[in-house]
Amino acid sequence: MMELLTSPEAWAALLTLTALEIVLGIDNVIFISVLVSRIPPAQAKRARQIGLLLALVFRIVLLTLLVWLIGLTEPVITIRNVELSWRDIILIAGGAFLIAKATHEIHGEVEANDGEVDAEPRASAFFWVIVQIIIIDIVFSLDSIITAIGMAQDLEIMIAAVVIACVVMYVSSGPVARFVANHPTTKMLALAFLVLIGVALVADGFQFHIPRGYIYFAMLFAAAVEMFNVLARRNRKKAARSRQVS
Secondary structure (H helix, E strand, O other), X not given: OHHHHOOHHHHHHHHHHHHHHHHHHHHHHHHHHHHHOOOOHHHHHHHHHHHHHHHHHHHHHHHOOHHHHHHOOOEEEEEOOEEEEHHHHHHHHHHHHHHHHHHHHHHXXXXXXXXXXXXXXXXXXXHHHHHHHHHHHHHHHHHHHHHHHHHOOOHHHHHHHHHHHHHHHHHHHHHHHHHHHHOHHHHHHHHHHHXXXXXXXXXXXXXXXXXXXXXXXXXXXXXXXXXXXXXXXHHHHHHHHHHXXX
């Protein structure tokens, strides 16, 4: 342990891996923010806390099962000359789940009318939100930890990076969830992000890697455009109020 604390290489690996884990955690935060926007604020906070705690637990458990986890990358079936491992199958299933869930939510947002909105969401909604968070936590945790294994050699560094990234996810999830809830158009944008992430996961599962840099740049550009739209709407409301006062 003392060797790690005094090693510049270990600190460089920790900083690099932490930054990467934070970026990979963006997907998790967006998904949780979209899910909790449909349940009451008190339940939403609990669901968000449970979801992020489970994300941390799944990541640490997977790190302690390195031998088993590495075994998941061994091919188990072949489809049209494409060898698929259990990791690939999990990524494909998780990506398909994300695409289906986001598409369902987009359909609900587009087709919704005042008569269809529940004034009091069902009590079972909280349970199903937690179930969906668990499913996607497993997928994102698997992707995140396999990336960590490829970048660092020491288990202590991996666990430290994962814990720091989960703390950042926890701190940022509240503001992100509130912003999505307060600005309906950003929820549609977040759902579009989830479709994009789901497609990337399915592609990864079929051995067709889409560089995440392209995906995150597209997400950042779209988010920046949406921020300008939010600011423009806010300024128009202020101008309208000032005209009414005068």
